[in-house]
Amino acid sequence: MDILLEDIRAKNANKITWIGFFVNLILTVIKLIAGILGNSTAMIADAIHSLSDFTTDIVVLISFRIVRKPPDKDHNYGHGKFETLATIIIGIALFIVGLGILYSSIKNIYLVIILKNNLESPGIIAVITALLSMITKELLFRFTLKIGQEIKSSAVIANAWHHRSDAFSSIGTFLGIGGAILLGDNWEILDPIAAIIVSIFIMKTAYDISIGSIKELLEESLDVITNKEILEIIENVDKVRSPHELKTRKVGNKIIIDIHINVENTLNIIEAHKINDEIERKIKAVYGNDTIINIHTEPEDD
Incomplete structure (x- = not known):
């Protein structure tokens, strides 16, 4: 592939990734605000999951800036390991966040079931935001996947599936919050249950992000x-x-x-x-x- 084609490929990858970057940034802020105002642990957890997409966009953008640098006297095989290291750091951070959300959600369920405390019912703003997130991330998934397949970029394709995972977690959030609102005060527990589901999505995403990069740093051979x-x-x-x-x-x-x-x-x-x-x-x-x-x-x- 000549330099011109490589530049076009990088340009297309950067364009779709920047679009995803700003969409994820806006969604993260909206979800966080909706989660706080709507008293929804699940929505706050979903906001953190959107943050995982946001950080993945950063990794892709960095990779297309640094990795394309030619090999030098200190890096004879190029700079690909920088992307690998950054990916592992992000994956570990996301896993810790997922564990924190899981702990908080289990604690809330304990308060309701064992201590018989009442949780504040989530507000309608949270369920509307979850619906908005589902639609937006599914569209972003389809658009990013199309570009990734056209330029044959595994990083962009992986980023597309990361968008899809966020759409799936928003479905769980929507069902949990919607159920808590529709079924009344005795069903507020559905919100932390949904948060647990989302936390599992976050930890799985963190694992998927990290495991391949860890194997690469350990010089594991190809399959x-x-x-x-x-x-x-x-x-x-x-x-x-x-x-x-x-x-x-x-x-x-x-x-x-x-x-x-x-x-x-x-x-x-x-x-x-x-x-x-x-x-x-x-x-x-x-x-x-x-x-x-x-x-x-x-x-x-x-």
């Missing part, structure tokens, strides 16, 4: 299916014999591949080099031009 596909590509290159010692890992969005191959003893260095070029071309056609491939060429044993 078995991807490794098998890489070997199949190499095996189908003419005059390649017995590809072996495959090692793979990720640096940000880049894939790094180390492989040993055998070639006929009669080939000269120019012919062997052409085989390596063909391997690189075919692999990059599948996994992108940023893929880093190190090939160790050995003569085939008699």
Whole structure:
């Protein structure tokens, strides 16, 4: 992919991410205000979940600014690990927030069931805000997913599904708050129950955000299916014999591949080099031009 196409790709990614950024910022503020004014723990929890989308937008924007910097003397394989580290920090912070909301919600349920205390009934502003959030985040999900698929960006596609998770949590909030309002004073407990559901969404989102990045920092190899596909590509290159010692890992969005191959003893260095070029071309056609491939060429044993 040439520089012009890469710039267009980055421009489209930044555009949709900035749209999501401001939508999430506005939704977070509205939900927080509605949760406070409407006395809804579930809505406050939903506001925190929107904040998770907001922070994910920041990660995507940073990644397209920093990761596109060329490798330098301190970062020979590029700057992809910065995105990885930031993602882990955000995931840990979100998980702690989710635990806090879970604790608060369980405490409120304890007050109602065990201590027989009454909770203040949530206001209509909270249920209206939940409905607004459901519609807005579903539309944002569809728009972001479309752009992500067009530019083939895993980060943008992941961000789209993050919007969808927020839409789902708003459904739980809407049902919990709406049930508490419609069913009367004896059902205020539905609001903290909905908050528990949302807190679980937040912690799951935090886990999903963090686990892949943690594996990447620990230099975990690519999955078995991807490794098998890489070997199949190499095996189908003419005059390649017995590809072996495959090692793979990720640096940000880049894939790094180390492989040993055998070639006929009669080939000269120019012919062997052409085989390596063909391997690189075919692999990059599948996994992108940023893929880093190190090939160790050995003569085939008699």
